[in-house]
Amino acid sequence: MNSIIEQQRQAYEDIERMELAIVDLMLQDLSKHRHKLVREQKINELLGQIQQRSKLISEISKDESGLRHKEMDSIAEHQFNEFYSRLEGIRSFYRHNPDSSVVHPPELDYIKYKTNPEELEDKQRAKLARDKVLAESEDVANVLFLDGEQPQEQTFVSEYDLQKLDTMFSGDERLGRYVDLNEQYELYLNLKEAEKLSYLEYLKSIDKFELYPHKLKRYPQYVEYLDSLCQYFEGFFARAMPLFNLPKVLAEAKEEFDNGWAQNSIKGWGDIQNGANSELVCKVCNKQFEKPTTYGAHMSSRKHQKAFERAKDAKATSGSSEKTDQANITTQRAERDRETAWKEAIIRKYTQVLATRIRDTRSNIERRQALTEEERNKEIEEEEDDETEFIIEEEDKDEQIYNPLNLPLGWDGKPIPYWLYKLHGLGVKFECEICGNAIYRGRKAFEKHFQETRHATNMRRLGIPNTRQFHGIVSIEEAQQLWERVQKEKKKQVANTDTFEEYEDSEGNVFNKKTYFDLKRQGLI
Structure with a gap:
């Protein structure tokens, strides 16, 4: 092109x-x-x-x-x-x-x-049941042949899509119904200063970063843990909630974080922003200490003395001032703290959106912990696709239905009693040409079909109203003849009203309606 x-x-x-x-x-x-x-x-x-x-x-x-x-x-x-x-x-x-x-x-x-995939599944199941019943009856070879020649409908759900779903989610996620944070939970347990919690307690306090000590938040492992949480939640949104407006949520979180950081109101970072414990900072090693005792031990250690000598030689060589080095250290530390706090704010926003699924995850874990192994396996079997269960049920069903009289099947899939068959007159067949030569078993079904949509639609196509006087007529020719007769009778009734009604003038002369009004218009009476 x-x-x-x-x-x-x-x-x-x-x-x-x-x-x-x-x-x-x-x-x-x-x-x-x-x-x-x-x-x-x-x-x-x-x-x-x-x-x-x-x-x-x-x-x-x-x-x-x-x-x-x-x-x-x-x-x-x-x-x-x-x-x-x-x-x-x-x-x-x-x-x-x-x-x-x-x-x-x-x-x-x-x-x-x-095409609705669920409606198509229902049609396929009904067809399987109908074919099985027809296979046991007579003269069905043509019906089955014609059904087999019809092209199969396609829906937006293909086998590839269903297989892709199974590989897209883990077993604990259950196709996006729950979250699976076991990998992030292991990273959390490997943090040095983190409190040891169970998985359920971890899910409950996953976004409570203000409880973590400041020393923990400056470890590289903590930043790696936050990155893992962000990547999982973003991937979960893409897999389980593909239409979710993630950029809008990030924009809202960014606006809230900027305002909170400017006002020093971010949870867990207010003390650091206000400069708390600034006297317990080692400028040479770029470390901050929580207690004066640990700070004093560090300052007297050999590691600090060596780092101090190297820094002193570097200053003598480069000629840089101590104020400039301190400003650079403070700026770098503030940038790292701000980046870490931003990641925590993003995770808080994600957990707010997924609060319902996280709560359902905790409930599901508590419920499964109370189950035995047999109950868990049975639950997995019950969660299989409905179509698979239907096919397995039909294949494993070895019971043969004995129906020599070819009686209709009841609600339980078995032939109805013969006395009920005779009572309703199901052995008598009625054919309706208006409905496309459809056959109805029994007088009750035949009388009922005159009020159904199929018969009424076909009557409208013939240009005939589906009134009570046309009930019982199944031939197209008879219905058209009756309709012509009804129209003629209506015309006669209109003409008779002008002939049979009598009017009297002032002199006592009697005329019919038509003659009276003709003479009156001419001014003769």
């Missing part, structure tokens, strides 16, 4: 089709968590493609190369010549490439977004 204008038009068309596909997905009523998750991921993919097409349209509209403006001028000046030259180019291409495949229509790629 060499035409820049055609590229822009195609991009607009793609965006419109993707927007309609998103609307079709959002209108579907889904009940399964797995299907809802796949739908959100599909919508996220379509939104990403819309952004790509929008960037392409923006680049074409800027026309930095000038090719679009040149093409528009060429079309405006030489309309027919430009049209026939492009037409000749297309013909020449297919003349030299006669075996080239036809372009796949783009609208076919978006039909699958209109």
Whole structure:
């Protein structure tokens, strides 16, 4: 496609089709968590493609190369010549490439977004049950053959998507219902100054960073632990909540953090910002101490003395002042503290958004701890897909239904009693030509179908109202004849009203309605 204008038009068309596909997905009523998750991921993919097409349209509209403006001028000046030259180019291409495949229509790629996967599953299950019943009856070879020839419908949920979900989440996450912070919990336990907590206690106090000592927050392992938490939560949002507006949450967290840092109101960092314990800082080793005793022991240690000598030699060589070195150390420490506090603020914001899932995770862990191994395995089996359970149940069911009289099946899947079959007259079949030669078993079902949507719709297509006087008529010809007769009778009734009604003038002469008003209009009476 060499035409820049055609590229822009195609991009607009793609965006419109993707927007309609998103609307079709959002209108579907889904009940399964797995299907809802796949739908959100599909919508996220379509939104990403819309952004790509929008960037392409923006680049074409800027026309930095000038090719679009040149093409528009060429079309405006030489309309027919430009049209026939492009037409000749297309013909020449297919003349030299006669075996080239036809372009796949783009609208076919978006039909699958209109089909509800759960409704399709219900249809497939009903078809399996119907085929099994029909397989035991007579004269069903043609029915099964025709059903097999029908093309299978496609939905936005494919087998690849379901397999991708299983590999995307861990077992403890349960497809995004819960969080899995076991890896971060191990990093927390390896921190030197951290309080040893159980996993449940850790989940409860995961965002309470103000309880951690300041000495712990300056260790590289603590920064690594915060980075691991941030990466997990961001990945969890992308996997379990793909439509979540993460940039908006980050912008709100950034605004709150900047205001809090400027006012020295960040939890756990107020003392450090106010310069507490500044006298317990070793300028040479760039360390801060919590207690005077540890500070004094450090100042008298050999390690500090060696570092002091090296710093003294370096100052003599470079000529830098002590005030400048102290300012640089303070600035670097403040930048590191601010970065660490910002990471804590982000994690607090994430935990606020995921508070419900973290609480559900704790409840689920407490519940599973009270279960035995057999109960846990049974719970895993019950969480399998409904379709798999249905197929296994049908395959493992060895019981053969004995139905020599070909009686209809009841609610329990077994033939109804023969006396009930005779009572309702299910052996008598009624055929309705108006409903497309549909067959109804029993008088009750036959009488009921006259009030159903199928019969009423077909009557409207014939131009006949589905009134009470047409009930019991199943032939199209009889219904049309009766309708013509009803219309004629209505016309006669209108004419009879003018003939049968009598009026009397002032002299006592009696006329029918029509004659009376004709004479009155002429002024004769």
